[in-house]
Amino acid sequence: MPAYDYQCNACGIRFEKRQKMSDPELELCPTCGGTVKRLIGGGAGIISKGSANYFPEAASGCASGTPCCGQAGGCPNQQFCEH
Helix, strand or coil, X not given: CCEEEEEECCCCCEEEEECCCCXXXXXXXXXXXXXXXXXXXXXXXXXXXXXXXXXXXXXXCXXXXXXXXXXXXXXXXXXXXXX
């Protein structure tokens, strides 16, 4: 379930609410009862569940003992490396 950010037009408080995508937007502030607007978020980025197969280039070389991604010092995506 996604989390949406809201800001109250009256008191200015910002808060987050987990809602289904099909739920209507909130209209009232839980603190003061004023009207709220839903803010545009930056998104969650990449959410990966499972193996490094989603990013095969990130795991290349890990099993062979060479630095991940071919970079000296290791892989910038450590979570996908299989050291």
